Amino acid sequence: MTPLTTRRRAHLPSGRSAVVAGLAASALVLGACSGGDADEPAGEAGGAEVTIALPEEPRTLASWNAYSNDGHPVLRNVTEALLNRDPDSNELVPELALEWEQIDDTNWQFTLREGVTFHDGTPFNAEAAATSLNFVLDPENAFPMRTFLGPDVTASAVDEYTLNVETASPDPILPTRLYFVTIPSPEQVDDSDAYETNPIGTGPYAFESWNRGQNIVLTANEEWWGADSDDAMGEQDIAQATYVFRPETEVRAGMLSSNEADLAPRITSEQCDAAPVCESTPTVETVVLRLDTPNPVLADQRVREAIALAIDKDQIMNDILGGGETVGQIVGPGAVGYADLEPYPYDPDRAAELVAEAEADGVDVTAPITVIAREGFILRASEAVQVISAELQEIGLTGATSETQETAAFEEQWTIGYDNIPEDRAWAGLQQHGQELMDYAGSIGGYYSCDGQTSAYCDPTLEDMYAEAVTTSDDERQEALAAIAEYVYEEVPVVPIGQPNFNFGMTERVDWTPRMDGFILLKEMTVTE
Structure with missing residues (x-):
């Protein structure tokens, strides 16, 4: 896998439209990379405080x-997973599990780290891990993150520090999926109020307070296992982190120059240029337009293709979203199943012809279609x-x-699943899809499968292709998943638009570099007073 190359501020390409020229944005919450030597023991927490806007x-x-x-x-600093990713290579590395193998x-069996405790004093062991994983992954709880997690799983303790995870059907990428799943204290999972508002994990930072609408405060966990471990991949240089919420890019950028914040993600390229320190980097996100195919208008393949051809993707990426590459698939070259498909061209004339053909066959092309997005996520x-x-x-x-x-x-509407989308809803939903799994199967399960929580599409032919592909591995898996990518490229239930560059501003006291997976890990930052 090719390591992510980060850089200081890189000038992004200028746009072509006079209407939106000069607008630029990043689009996903930032990540972090080690500011210290990840090979050295973490040591005791420092005394620095940071504010993240x-x-x-x-x-x-x-x-x-x-x-x-x-x-x-916030949460990835409080709760930890069995596995993490190396910030340089992006490969899976130990976190709460030291080793893993498919038996x-x-x-799959995971050998767990010993000597770890949750913030509430509960010992971390295989029984605790099994209890918490079974709760988080319970189909009856139906937490949205299950979208990325493939077949149902059941975790059980083999002995005190050996965890078995059984999948309902073969899943060759289970460790990659479990990298998404952090483990809360088993003592709190039955208390729904506490579980929702007072996170308890094993991480380097413990939850202190949540003042709704104002801030969240984390403090260094004095009992963190990584404080005296040489494989913690970070250190507690920060004593306290305060997260504030400012939806306006101008406000977040201004907080840097006034020293009200130390780190501000999702600012424009111009604002990033003006920041004391700026990082601009690609990441694993793809901007997509998902179409509600249960709707009679969007059910017509010609209309969907017309929408794909009507969008000036270069304008969207480079004039509005701050720069990036237009794409023809919702995962990038680093993912298994990548098929190197050309972006749908910008061809409004052909798009208009397709709409006219659909109208001639009785499709009501005047019916409402809502192009919709979530506030505060995709910038601008x-x-x-x-x-x-x-x-x-x-185009008509x-x-x-x-x-x-x-x-x-x-999110409530986005995740209701294909079967629950009413026919009179015609969303063309603008969203970002993360490819952290680096495996197209996760994207298919989320966006194209009949049972996908974020899917607005159901196709029996694709279901058969998908059921066969997820049981394969290596070259066979690449071939099977790439065939699905080519199939949905023609069907167009989702229009891939592009993979954006992201801009992060910070003060000079912060030493931080973005991670490919986008996580902000405080243990990977150093701060000078």
């Missing part, structure tokens, strides 16, 4: 939200959806309008 407040502090863009900046087609989402809706109107989809929604309302 986030564009949105977490919808919940439940551990399941540690995979998401609104949750992981047969459906069983309101501008992007306005541009896209105007482009749809120009005259009912197209635009809208943004706050996170909770948007």
Whole structure:
């Protein structure tokens, strides 16, 4: 796998549209890379305090939200997973598990780290890990992060520090999936209020307070196992971290120059240039437009193809979202299943022809279509959806309008699943899809499968292809997944738009470099007074 190359501020390409020229944005909560020597023991916590200005407040502090863009900046510092990723190579590395192996087609065993305790004093062992994993992954709980987790799993203790995880069907990438799943204290998972608001994990930082609408405070965990371990891949140089929520990019950028914040993600390229320190880097996200195929208009493949051809993707990426590469697939070259498909070209004339063909066959091309995005996630989402809706109107989809929604309302509708999408809803949803699994199967399960929680598409042919592909590995897996990528490229239930560059501003006292997976890990930062 090719390591991520980070850099100091790189000048992004200028856009072509006079209407939106000069707008630039990043689009995912930032990550962090070691500011110290990850090979040295972590040592005791330092005395530095930092303030991080986030564009949105977490919808919940439940551990399941540690995979998401609104949750992981906070939660991934409090709760830990069996595995993490090396910030340089992006390869899986030990965290709460030291070793792992597949013992047969459906069983994996993990050798756990000894001497670890949760913040509430509960010992971490195989029984604790099994209890918490079974709760977080319980189909009846249906937490949204299950979208990325393939077959149902059952965890059990083999002995005190050996954990077995059984999958309902073969899953060759189970360790990669479990990298998404942090482990909360088993003592709190039955208390829904505490689980949602007072996270308890094993991480280097412990939850201190959540003042809703204002801030979240974490403090260094004095009992963290990594304080005297040479494989902790970081250190507690920071004593306290305060997260504040400022949706306006101008406000977040301004907080850097006034020393009100030390780190500000998702600012524009111009704001990043003006920051004391700026990092611009690609990441694993892909901007997509997901189409509600249960809707009679969007069920027509010609209409979906027309939408793909109507969008000036270069304009969206480089004039609005701050720079990036247009793409033809929702995962990048580093993912298993990548098929190197060309981006759908910008061809409004052909798009208009397809709409006219559909109309001639009785499709109501004047019906409402809502180009919609979540507030505070994709930067300048309101501008992007306005541009896209105007482009749809120009090709004859005259009912197209635009809208943004706050996170909770948007996510509730975004994750209802194909079977629950009403026919009269016609969303063209602008969203970002993370490819942290580096395996296209996770994307298929989320966005294209009949049972995917974030899917608005169901196709029996694809279901058969997917069921066979997920049991394969190595070259066979690459071939099977790439065939699915080529299939959905023609069907167009999702329009891939591009992979953006992200801009992060910070003060000079912070030594930090972005990670490919986007996590903000405080243990990977150093701060000078």
